[in-house]
Amino acid sequence: MRRLERLAGGVRLREQTIFLSPDTGRTAQVQANSIGIERIFDPRSREADVVAAVAAVLEQELDRQLETCSRQIASAIKQSDLLHRRLCSAMRGKKPLPMAALDQSAASICDAVEDEGFARWLKAIELHHGQTCRHMMNVAGTAVAFGRYLGLPRVDLLLLAQAGLLHDVGKLFIPISVLEKDGPLTEAERAQIACHPERGAKALAREQGVDRQVIEAALCHHEYLDGSGYPNGISGDTISPLVRLLTIVDIFAALTERRAYKEPMTARMAIGHLMQMRDKLDQPLLRAFRGLVLEPVFAVSKAPEPARSVTAEGCLTYRRHPLGEVA
Ligand SMILES: [Fe+2]
Ligand SMILES: [Fe+2]
Known part of the structure; x- marks a missing residue:
């Protein structure tokens, strides 16, 4: 002993x-x-019991870490963590998606980014242990911060938060051993990952009450304006303003996140990478996004004047372009 x-x-x-x-x-x-x-x-315990025990340890650890954050940020991260776990079990068990948890999580991310600022949100989500959950909180929070920068009303910000939280929901079918693999992927694993937009959109479409644009974001966030994306190679005007915005945010998030197989890029390098993608991305939105992320403390002082397309009832919600371009 x-x-x-x-x-x-x-x-x-x-x-x-x-x-x-x-x-x-x-x-x-x-x-x-x-x-x-x-x-x-007992080493002979059922796998499910071991998984539950590991989850309890991780949850306890997350609670301990979140004591260092503001109440608003801690609650938004806890809610997103809960949403992620419920989404995983719903997707794997083909059960209904937790729609109430989605609404709550989206609203609390909007509140946290609004009250505490984007930079604090980005720093706080680092405390979470799971790469997939961190990515969905990153994309949702960054999309909300970008929406705020563009002067979009709350209804659009909630839509962006939901789309950010659910865009990669199709990845929750894929085993973590593939998603977080630190070596090169096999052909079969690559094919499995490439299916995530269609699998996610299909799962969301089965559900009552998921906004059509959120389903579209899950399906189309890897499409490019020049038609070179996947899964359907759609192009130009068929890609909605919400998807255009989310695609920029998603690539930026992926580049600046640490992964098992790569170091994170700096914001400046990631913006350089996005600029090189040229016709694939929406240029007016990308220029505005560059303004947001390259400001020293993500200040809003130089935000563009809201365009005429931005009204209190919503802009993205009505598939209008936030900078007044025709979608
Ligand atoms: Fe994706
Ligand atoms: Fe993503």
Whole structure:
């Protein structure tokens, strides 16, 4: 027991470790507790129980990390984390999607970005342990910040947050071992990932109450204006303003995120990369986006004047271009 106590190290290590023991009876449990070990598990436990135990450790750790954030940011991250977990189990078990959790999560991201600022949001989401959940919070928060910069009303910001949260929902069918693989993908794994827009849109279309533009964003966020994107190679005016905006945000987020196989790019390098994509992306939107992310503290002082297409009832909601261009 003394050796075990030494091995178990400090309090945090004990809290964050799942200890395996062939004996998990009451005596073993009391002995474990006496040296500060909370959880002991039989190595022959069911996989689902082990997964639940790991999830509990991660949740506890996330709560601890979020103590350093403002109440608003912590609540938005907790809600997005919950949404992500519910989406995963709904998508894998073909169960209804958690629509109420989606609305709440979108609203709390809008509030957090509005009250605390975009830079704080980006810093706070780093505290989350999951790459897929971080990406959806990143795209949603960045899209909301961009929408605010363009002077869009709340109804559009909520639509952007929902589209950002759900754009990659089709990836939740794919095993984490493929999504977060740190080596080159096989042909079969690449094909699996390439299906995510169609699989996601199909799952969303089965649901009552998902906005049509949110489904469209899931299907079309890898399409390019010059027709060179996927899955359908659509081009130009058939790509809605909301999708154009989200595509820019999604690529920027992917480039500036740390992944198992790459270091993150700086914002300036990522903007350079987007500029090189030329005819693939909406140029007026990209120029405005550059203004947002290259401002030193993401200040809103130099935001463009809202275009005539931006009205209180909504702009993107009515498929109008936020900078007044014809979509
Ligand atoms: Fe995607
Ligand atoms: Fe994405």
